[in-house]
Amino acid sequence: MTSSPVLSVGIVGASGYTGAELLRLIAGHPKLRLAVATGDSMAGTRIADLYPSLALAYGDREFDTYSPEALAGVDVAFCGLPHGVSMGVIPDLLGKVATIVDLGSDFRLKDPALYPRWYGAEHTHPELLDRSVYGLPELYRGEIAGAELIAATGCNAATASLTVAPLLAAGLIEPQGIVVNLITGVSGAGRPPKPNTTFCTVDENVTAYGLLTHRHTPEIEQTLNQKAALADTPASVLFTPHLVPMNRGILATCYGRPVGAPTTDDALEAMAEFYRDEPFILVDERSPETKAVAGSNAVHLTARVDERTGLVFGIGVLDNLMKGASGMAIQCANLAVGLDETAGLTTVGMYP
Numbered sequence: 001m002t003s004s005p006v007l008s009v010g011i012v013g014a015s016g017y018t019g020a021e022l023l024r025l026i027a028g029h030p031k032l033r034l035a036v037a038t039g040d041s042m043a044g045t046r047i048a049d050l051y052p053s054l055a056l057a058y059g060d061r062e063f064d065t066y067s068p069e070a071l072a073g074v075d076v077a078f079c080g081l082p083h084g085v086s087m088g089v090i091p092d093l094l095g096k097v098a099t100i101v102d103l104g105s106d107f108r109l110k111d112p113a114l115y116p117r118w119y120g121a122e123h124t125h126p127e128l129l130d131r132s133v134y135g136l137p138e139l140y141r142g143e144i145a146g147a148e149l150i151a152a153t154g155c156n157a158a159t160a161s162l163t164v165a166p167l168l169a170a171g172l173i174e175p176q177g178i179v180v181n182l183i184t185g186v187s188g189a190g191r192p193p194k195p196n197t198t199f200c201t202v203d204e205n206v207t208a209y210g211l212l213t214h215r216h217t218p219e220i221e222q223t224l225n226q227k228a229a230l231a232d233t234p235a236s237v238l239f240t241p242h243l244v245p246m247n248r249g250i251l252a253t254c255y256g257r258p259v260g261a262p263t264t265d266d267a268l269e270a271m272a273e274f275y276r277d278e279p280f281i282l283v284d285e286r287s288p289e290t291k292a293v294a295g296s297n298a299v300h301l302t303a304r305v306d307e308r309t310g311l312v313f314g315i316g317v318l319d320n321l322m323k324g325a326s327g328m329a330i331q332c333a334n335l336a337v338g339l340d341e342t343a344g345l346t347t348v349g350m351y352p
Contacts, residue, residue: 004031004338004339005031006031006032006033007031007032007033007075007076007337008033008035008073008074008075008076009026009032009033009034009035009036009074009075009076009077009078010034010035010036010037010038010070010071010074010076010077010078010097011023011026011034011036011037011038011077011078011080012038012066012071012077012078012079012080012081012089012093013038013039013079013080013081014037014038014039014047014063014080015039015041015042015045015050015063015191016039016080016190016191016192017187017190017191017321018080018103018321018325018326018329019037019039019078019080019326020050020051020053020054021321021322021325021326021327022078022080022326022329022330023037023047023051023054023057023058024053024054024057025326025327025330025344025345026330026344027054027057027058028344029330029343029344030343030344031339031343031344032076032330032333032344034058035074036064036070036071036074037061037063037064038063038064038065038066038070038071039063039064040065040066042063043062043063043064043065044062044063044065045062045063046060046061046062047061047062047063048060048061050063066089068089068092068093068096069096071093071096071097072096072097073096073097074097074098075097075098075099075337076097076098076099076100076101076333076336076337077093077097077099077100077101078100078101078103078326078329078333079093079100079101079102079103079104080103080104080325080326081102081103081104082104082190083104083105083106083119083215084106084119084121085104085106086102086104086105086106086107087106087107087123087124087125087128088124090102090106090107090125090128090149091125091128094128094148094149098148098337099147099148099150099333099336099337100148100149100150101135101150101152101329101332101333101336102132102149102150102151102152103152103325103326103329105119105151105154105215105219106123106151107128107129107132107149107151108132108134108151108153108154108157108219108222109129109218109219109222110129110130110222111129111218111222112126112129114218117218118213118215118217118218119215128149131148131149132149132150132151133147133149133150133151134150134151134153134222134223134226135150135151135152135153135328135329135332136153136158136161136162136223136328137328137331137332137335137341138162138275138278138280138281139161139162139165139223139226139227140227141335141341144332144335144336145335145336145338146336146338147336150329150332150333150336152325152328152329152332153219153223153324153328154215154216154219154324155184155188155250155318155320155321155323155324155325156182156184156188156214156216156220156239156241156250156252156324157216157219157220157223158299158318158323158324158328159182159250159251159252159299159316159317159318159324160180160182160216160220160237160239160252160254160316161219161220161223161224161227162281162299162301162316162318163252163254163301163314163315163316164178164180164220164224164228164237164254164256164314165223165224165227165228165274166270166271166273166274166275166314167254167256167267167270167271167303167312167314168224168228168235168256169227169228169270169274170266170270170273170274171259171260172256172258172259172260172262172266172267172270172312173256173257173258173259173312174233174256174257174258174259175224175228175233175234175235175236176233176235176236176257177236177238177256177257178224178235178236178237178238178254178255178256179237179238179240179254179255179256180220180237180238180239180240180252180253180254180255181240181242181252181253181254181255182239182240182241182242182250182251182252182253183206183241183242183243183244183250183251184241184242184243184244184249184250184320185244185246185247185248185249185250185290185320186202186243186245186246186247187247187248187320187321188250188320188321188324189243196209196243197243202243202245203245204245205243205245206242206243206244206245207242207243208240208241208242209241209242209243210239210240210241211240212238214239214240214241216239216241217237217239220235220237220239221234221235221236221237224237246290248290248294248295248319248320248321248322249290249291249293249294249317249318249319249320250290250317250318250319250320250324251288251289251290251315251316251317252315252316252317253313253314253315254313254314254315254316255311255312255313256311256312256313257310257311257312258305258310258311258312262305262312263305264303264304264305266305267303267304267305267312267314268283268285268302268303270303271283271301271302271303271314275301279341279342279347280297280298280299280323280331280342280345280347281298281299281301282298282299282300282301283301283302284300284301284302285302286302287302287315288300288301288302288315288316288317289317290317290319291349291350291351291352292317292349292351293317293318293319293322293323293349294319294349294350294351295319295322295346295349295350296319296322296323296327296345296346296347296348296349296350297319297322297323297327297328297330297331297345297346297347298318298319298323298346298347298348298349299316299317299318299323300316300317300318301314301315301316302314302315303315319349327345330343330344330345331345
């Protein structure tokens with residue numbers, strides 16, 4: 001039996017936080033090797049000068065200038081670009097690259113009419129939306145295997161969807177009126193400085209943002225409608241994220257109105273059964289904490305039924321740069337090219 005070959009990788013937008021995390025993961029991956037790492041704003045800058053943590057892995061290597069030709073022929077291309085940018089880049093890569101994993105939001109929503117409403121602009125390549133596969137392996141594994149274009153899930157949407165889907169699929173909660181309250185670390189806003197992410201703004205401060213308008217809302221609803229075995233009533237979600245003063249991590253507390261009279265044991269059993277044999281999912285009675293998953297591709301989940309109020313709720317945590325972005329992108333790429341989906345990824349968090 002021969003071992004699988006080493007595959008070449010290109011990263012478009014390698015100078016951002018998700019790009020840096022991809023560089024870190026690829027450096028330790030048994031079957032992926034970096035061929036191209038573009039970062040136009042940092043082109044010509046040594047990777048180690050921007051990210052000293054990568055110095056031993058990449059030495060004097062510099063960020064490259066992007067062109068479609070620079071990536072032509074690589075086995076896997078990762079795009080770590082802001083929303084609205086990928087849709088102008090990926091059409092030029094299709095056919096030149098075997099597998100594309102987009103970490104941005106441009107190909108996640110299937111309905112092109114949702115982009116003007118939630119992203120403020122028309123989609124410039126709506127014909128490609130049906131060619132993309134949503135990149136949440138625990139729910140879309142069969143579609144991801146062998147896919148050419150994968151739209152990796154947003155970090156907030158991944159946390160909420162993985163927490164709520166088993167409760168909906170088991171018929172324990174109503175699909176209408178689901179409430180998701182989520183806290184997230186500052187790295188989710190990206191590397192470029194912004195007024196709302198400076199140290200003085202974030203330190204000792206908690207802010208709710210995207211009130212009623214956050215772009216991950218339709219992504220969560222789309223996933224729940226597709227993968228939670230909903231019949232006549234589509235899911236509706238009130239999603240409110242909160243920025244907290246930590247680097248990494250997401251914690252989502254998700255509430256739903258019960259169907260019948262479920263118990264906490266019912267909710268925990270539904271989660272455990274839904275994710276049976278999933279390598280990166282832990283269902284446990286303990287309340288999840290963000291530090292337990294930091295640096296890992298793991299998701300920790302729990303659930304409760306409050307008999308006093310009658311509400312059912314689940315809690316999920318993940319590392320927004322790992323399972324919420326770059327780790328999930330590696331997991332998707334592994335599946336797409338026929339590797340073990342756990343290759344190059346860990347379930348063990350960093351502590352303290």
